[in-house]
Amino acid sequence: MSLLLRVLRVLPPASAAQSAALSTSTPLSLRKIQETVEGKTTTVEVVDVQSDRKQKLIPVRDEHCSCPLCRLAVKVSYEDVLILEQFMRKDGTVLPKQLTGLCFGQQLRLERCVMQAHWCGLFPDRTLPGFDRTGYKKYARYWSDDMDMYRLKHNVVKASWFYVKRYDVGKGRPYPKIPANSAET
Amino acid sequence: MCLMWQRIRFGVKWKPAEMQALAVRGLNLQKVKNIRVSFDPFHPNNRSLREFWAALSGPKVKTTNPQCLVKVDIRNDRRPPYFEANLADGHRLVFKTEHMHTMDIAMRFNRLLGLPELGQPGVRSKNAPAAPPK
Numbered sequence: 001m002s003l004l005l006r007v008l009r010v011l012p013p014a015s016a017a018q019s020a021a022l023s024t025s026t027p028l029s030l031r032k033i034q035e036t037v038e039g040k041t042t043t044v045e046v047v048d049v050q051s052d053r054k055q056k057l058i059p060v061r062d063e064h065c066s067c068p069l070c071r072l073a074v075k076v077s078y079e080d081v082l083i084l085e086q087f088m089r090k091d092g093t094v095l096p097k098q099l100t101g102l103c104f105g106q107q108l109r110l111e112r113c114v115m116q117a118h119w120c121g122l123f124p125d126r127t128l129p130g131f132d133r134t135g136y137k138k139y140a141r142y143w144s145d146d147m148d149m150y151r152l153k154h155n156v157v158k159a160s161w162f163y164v165k166r167y168d169v170g171k172g173r174p175y176p177k178i179p180a181n182s183a184e185t
Numbered sequence: 186m187c188l189m190w191q192r193i194r195f196g197v198k199w200k201p202a203e204m205q206a207l208a209v210r211g212l213n214l215q216k217v218k219n220i221r222v223s224f225d226p227f228h229p230n231n232r233s234l235r236e237f238w239a240a241l242s243g244p245k246v247k248t249t250n251p252q253c254l255v256k257v258d259i260r261n262d263r264r265p266p267y268f269e270a271n272l273a274d275g276h277r278l279v280f281k282t283e284h285m286h287t288m289d290i291a292m293r294f295n296r297l298l299g300l301p302e303l304g305q306p307g308v309r310s311k312n313a314p315a316a317p318p319k
């Protein structure tokens with residue numbers, strides 16, 4: 001926790017863009033509180049943290065959003081474990097928006113992806129020991145999307161109701177059709 | 186959805202107000218001779234220093250050292266805000282508070298004065314036993 005308190009987020013807009021006008025890559029969007037002691041004077045100030053991998057940082061483009069995940073040309077999914085873990089704590093939870101520096105949408109997306117990764121068992125050492133594995137959460141599974149957790153799909157099973165309704169409705173109308181996605185039993 | 190999701194959603198909150206309140210409550214000016222607060226009211230990032238100034242002028246903080254003089258210098262030069270504190274042992278603290286949160290200022294100030302960052306009581310832990318009744 002003390003580490004988190006020491007790391008502040010750079011606010012990306014105007015001032016950063018002006019100072020970074022001459023550099024091709026972003027400064028690491030981190031700031032830290034630095035204490036300098038000179039004789040009897042202690043100066044406390046906030047300085048930008050320079051990355052030691054400056055060549056590998058994602059460049060800034062002046063578009064709608066300058067947060068790291070929007071700048072990334074890829075939609076992050078639950079499989080991108082190495083990206084996700086940069087926004088996570090040791091206990092598998094996600095850092096707050098003020099510290100990750102993401103925009104609102106990307107932050108929520110990140111949380112969903114992290115949850116899916118936990119569900120798939122991709123963070124075995126960071127998941128809750130009592131991870132709820134009852135019922136439909138029994139197995140690790142494949143996710144097609146980050147919203148997949150919320151997308152409920154009805155599994156239509158042909159039952160008595162289906163057969164009862166299969167009478168001739170008259171006037172030359174056909175029988176009710178069998179839905180295409182119904183389970184074959 | 187499940188317990189892990191609850192933990193993720195809970196961990197995503199960032200509420201420095203509680204730690205700020207604790208740190209401000211733990212302020213103690215006994216070792217401080219005088220403080221000079223200096224800021225430009227039109228500078229966009231002076232909020233934290235104004236809040237810290239308000240904390241310094243609270244009645245409980247004032248009673249810790251009535252001799253401590255808090256002087257305020259309102260400038261008009263669009264320069265970043267800062268404050269200086271001269272300590273009784275001759276040391277001098279300079280805080281350039283432009284990008285700092287009030288919580289950071291108060292906690293760092295407490296630490297440099299040799300006090301506990303969040304005051305004597307500190308943060309209540311969930312698992313710690315309750316304090317014995319008096």
Ligand SMILES: [Zn+2]
Nearest residue numbers: 065067070103
């Ligand atoms: Zn964004």
